[in-house]
Every structure is written in C-alpha cells, then in structure tokens.
Amino acid sequence: xxxxxxxxxxxxxxxxxxxxxxxxxxxxxxxxxxxxxxxxxxxxxxxxxxxxxxxxxxxxxxxxxxxxxxxxxxxxxxxxxxxxxxxxxxxxxxxxxxxxxxxxxxxxxxxxxxxxxxxxxxxxxxxxxxxxxxxxxxxxxxxxxxxxxxxxxxxxxxxxxx
Numbered sequence: 597x598x599x600x601x602x603x604x605x606x607x608x609x610x611x612x613x614x615x616x617x618x619x620x621x622x623x624x625x626x627x628x629x630x631x632x633x634x635x636x637x638x639x640x641x642x643x644x645x646x647x648x649x650x651x652x653x654x655x656x657x658x659x660x661x662x663x664x665x666x667x668x669x670x671x672x673x674x675x676x677x678x679x680x681x682x683x684x685x686x687x688x689x690x691x692x693x694x695x696x697x698x699x700x701x702x703x704x705x706x707x708x709x710x711x712x713x714x715x716x717x718x719x720x721x722x723x724x725x726x727x728x729x730x731x732x733x734x735x736x737x738x739x740x741x742x743x744x745x746x747x748x749x750x751x752x753x754x755x756x757x758x
Contacts, residue, residue, distance in 0.1 A: 597757060598721045599686040601750045603679040605724070608743050609636070609731050610672050616738065621668060625734040628727075629661060632734050633668070635727050640664040640674055642703075646720045647681065649700040650713060660703055686717070 613621060613632050622631045629638045641662050648655030665671040694717075699710040728745050735742035751757045 597751075598718075599683045600754065600756070601747055602721055602724050603683055604750045604754070605728055605745045606639075606675055606679055608745055609728055610675060612735050612739075612743050613668070613731070614672075616735075618668070620738045623734075623738065625737055627730045627734060629730075632731055632738075633671070634661070635731050635734070636671060636675070637661075637664050639724055639727050640671060640678060642723060643678055643682065643720065645703055646716065647678070647685070649698055650716065651685065652698075658703065682720075 613636065616632070620632075622633050624630050625632070627635055629635045638660060641658055641664050642660060644664070645655060645658060647653075665674050694714045696713050697710055698713050698716060699708060701708050725745075732742045732745055748758075
C-alpha cells in the first residue's frame with residue numbers, strides 16, 4: 597500500500613507543480629534543497645540510491661543534491677518510471693525477501709551499513725513523505741494552497757485500508 601500511496605502522492609505533487617511558472621518552480625523557498633525543483637530532484641536521486649541498495653545493482657555514488665534532470669518534464673518522466681519500478685518491485689517481494697538484510701555504503705560517509713530490508717523500505721517511504729511535506733509548504737507559500745498528500749486521502753480514493 598505504501599508503494600502505491602507514494603506513487604499517488606508524487607503524481608499529486610507533480611500535478612500541482614505543473615501549474616507553476618518556471619520562476620516559482622525554482623524559487624528559493626528556504627527549504628533544505630532550496631526549491632520545489634530541488635526537493636523533487638532530491639527525492640528522485642535518493643529513491644534511485646535506495647532502489648540500487650535494495651536490489652543489489654551497482655550504482656554510482658551520487659551526492660544527495662545531484663541533478664537527476666534539470667527540466668520539469670524530464671524530471672516528471674523519470675519520477676513516473678521510478679514510481680512504477682518501486683511499485684512493481686515491492687509488490688513482487690516475498691516475506692523472506694522482506695526479512696532479508698542488505699548492505700551498502702552510505703552516500704555521505706564511507707561506512708558500510710548492514711540492516712534488514714523492511715526498515716530501509718519504510719525509510720524510503722517516510723523520507724518521501726518528509727520532503728513532500730516541504731513541497732506542500734512551498735506550494736502553499738507560492739500559490740496560497742496545496743493539494744492534500746495525506747495517506748487517508750489516498751486510502752479513501754483508492755479504497756485501501758478504510
């Protein structure tokens with residue numbers, strides 16, 4: 597459910613951002629990754645990193661503020677494809693795979709981490725929620741309103757968990 601919610605919330609965020617001028621989309625709003633573009637870009641970069649960790653595929657060590665795509669349309673396309681990959685991968689996991697451990701090197705320090713996959717997966721979704729909250733605040737600041745990203749809205753719309 598969290599993978600499908602994540603996809604829905606990202607679609608909602610991108611739909612709201614699509615209505616912004618490029619100036620507003622890139623405006624410095626004082627957020628950790630500066631702007632809506634910077635924040636959405638950060639989420640793509642970090643989701644890619646986590647998916648490489650989860651699947652065991654080798655990945656380039658990217659800075660957390662690396663540029664995945666510099667234009668809105670390109671970033672949106674990358675986000676949509678990544679969300680479909682996440683949903684398909686999560687839905688294909690067995691209980692044994694969820695209980696397995698993963699090992700990886702952090703993006704910010706050279707230490708090696710070994711941990712169960714399931715808590716790492718929860719982190720991926722929680723991290724998305726955290727930064728989408730920042731996007732919500734920036735949208736509200738720039739336009740006076742933002743769509744709801746709450747899990748309950750998704751659950752009611754999709755008929756999941758209600």
